[in-house]
Amino acid sequence: MAAPTINEGAAVHHKPFFLWRHLNKLRWLTLIIVFAMLVLLPFLHIYQTYTAAHAYDLLSPGEKQLYDVMESIAAPFVSDPAEDLDAVKGNTWSGSFWGFKISDPLAALGQVAASLSLYWPFLLTALVPVLATIIFGRFFCGWICPATFIYELNSNFASWLRWAGIRVGNRRFDKRIKYGVLALGLILSAVSGSVLAGVVYPPAIIGREIYYTIAQGGLGAGTIFFLGTLLFDILVARRGFCRYLCPGGALYALLGRYRLVRIRRIAETCNDCAKCNVVCEFDLDPLRDGFGQECNNCTACIAICPTDALTFTIRPSDYPEQGPGHLGQLYRKQQATEDTDAAS
Amino acid sequence: MERRTFLQALVASAVAAAAPSTAALAASRSSLRYLRPPGALQEQEFLEHCIHCGQCGEICPNRCINYFGMENGLGSIDTPYIIPREQGCILCMKCGEVCPTDAITEIERDFEAILSGVDMGHARVDESLCLSFQGKTCGVCYRACPLPDVAIYVGRLEQPHVTDECVGCGLCERSCIQLPQAIRVFPTRA
Structure with a gap:
């Protein structure tokens, strides 16, 4: 059922479809x-x-x-x-469902790099995720990634620490570092002739390590790496690995650069409270229409917005900056000066 | 602009520093005598294809497939292996079916297909250790073999003889009652 309010043309009332603000719960469920x-x-x-x-x-x-x-x-x-239980096997890195195989795009790209050839029967298993990413952007990072589940809980844990008076890291780096990590992973895969891109990719590590722990009787080296990223997120930068270092996130961000389904701000009902910017795990700027390719459509900002000023839209690019929210003080001051200018 | 130049230099130097050592790490092999799952490509090609997803081990009904850590070189990390003395392969061929990259090729669970397609290794009997060659009739390896009278046949006193048809599943080595085992599977990996 299409909601009438997501059409940008309908400027009559700017209320987003009421279910959008509950998507964050659905996301946690998935x-x-x-x-x-x-x-x-x-x-x-x-x-x-x-x-x-x-x-x-x-x-x-x-x-x-x-x-x-x-x-x-x-x-x-x-x-x-x-x-019969062979029907569902694997993890988010690569899995099979009733014979239908589905793989992470990074697995496909890493395999291309390692073998320096295109093996289509495997590459096609990444087709569905690639298409979904082109439409929904970096949604894997927010909605499916098993590492995200831990990382977001870790973020919450960090805010408890902050609340308890313990200092946690909140440094900011250049988000483009992760594209370097992606390039580095692919180069190392090509040089070594082994798909090493997955060795520093948390969701692949988690899938493997859970399996090793339960069925193979022991943790592997990946757990140590993953614990390191958790510490990095607490001590250095909130969600630091996902924001700045994850090679898979980098690939998803590139694929989702021109995603069709994206979040937008409704300036008419925005009151500049900036809760969206605070809640954003990826340090984006919903308050000033800055989503960009990094947004994973996690909908946390939609859920927290007190004035229902964030909604979905279908556009290949973000809205240009719309200025201050019309319910905020800044906008009112601007209007007042414009009025006095017009009067004089 | 300065930051960008710095980052570029950082990435370039990291690549330059890491590339040779990774190649060296990836190439280093331990002396471990292990098998790859049935239908696996030749070693170099296998490593290029395997994405370390772990599904072969997750579908193995005999739980014979283990995964490397760092002990066999960085290139082998999280790749599957079988130690025949610990657990042999029952040639169910499910791992090839589930492998998304065909690093383990799909081979039908069929006598002819397995004989021609599977080449994990080859069993060798140490006659100085084998009970049957010491005059104590045993024949356990022959009875454990999934391809009896094809891959292995027994002579006088159940003395085992391995033929060229042996696919190297390792069930004989697993079953050998001697300590240390008198029959061992040697991988045919290049």
């Missing part, structure tokens, strides 16, 4: 679901190996418990778990 799936799949795999081996009687009490829990989860959906 983040939780993706993360929960990453945790559940390794357990389901272990359960599969037990059923494949017909080994119930040989299991230890703890393993039997795992078997029972997984059986109760899987039983409504599958009749032969050892085979």
Whole structure:
């Protein structure tokens, strides 16, 4: 159902469609679901190996418990778990759903760099994410990335620390650094002949590490790297890794530069309160119409806006800066001076 | 403008510094005797294709596929391997099916297809260790082999003989009751 208010032409009333401000909750739900799936799949795999081996009687009490829990989860959906549960495998880096394979664009680009050739059967698995990114921009970063789930909780943790009087880092760097990291990752992949772009890419690391921890009996080196990025985010810069360093985020930002679905400010109902700028995890400037290619359509700014002055629009570029919000003091002063100028 | 020049210099120097060492790291190999999953491409090509997604291990019903950390060089990080003594491959061919990049090629679970397509390694019997060659009839490796009488046949006292058809799944090495094992699979990796 299309909301009448997202049409830019309809200047009659500027209220955004009422569901937009609840999208942030939906976003948290999808983040939780993706993360929960990453945790559940390794357990389901272990359960599969037990059923494949017909080994119930040989299991230890703890393993039997795992078997029972997984059986109760899987039983409504599958009749032969050892085979049927193969339908969903993998993680956000690359996964398969009932034979349909879907991969991260960075995996595809990294593989091109490593092999210096185009292997289309694999590259096509990144087609759906690439198309979705062209339409919705960097949405993966806000809506799916399992690392985002942890990083946003980490951001909240940092604000508690700040509230408790502990100093946390809030330094700012150049957002273009991450494009350098992307280039560096691709160059290293090409030089080494191995897809190393994924080694410093948190969502790929998380998918692997959760699997290693649950099904392979131990954490890998990636966990240490990931903990390092969490510390970086707390001590140096809020959401610093995503903002300044993530190679995948860089690729998504480039692909989503001319995204069609983007957030815009409605100047007529904006009161310049700047809550949107404060809540923005990516340090963007919704208050002055500055979204750019970095915006991941996370809708946190829409959810927090007290005057419903942010909404979605369909445009390949941001609105040019619309000046101060019409409900703010600055605008009123401007109007007053204009009026006195006109009167004199 | 100054910052941009600085960043460019930073990136350029980082690349220059990291490139040779990465190439060296990626090339360094441990002496570990490991197999790649069935249907895997030749080593160099395999590394170029594998995106380290971990799905081969996640679908393996025998849980024989493990993943490297840094011990086999940076190029091998998070790539799959099989240590046959720990867990052999049951040739279910699911890993090739799920592999998105065909670093592990898809091979049908069929006698002929496996014989011609799978070449993980080749088993070798150490006759000085093998019980059957010591006069104690054993034959466990022969019974563990998924391709009996094709890849391995037994002679007098169940003495095992491996043929050229052996695909290197490692089930014989896994099952060997001798310590250390009398039959070992040696990878055919280039």
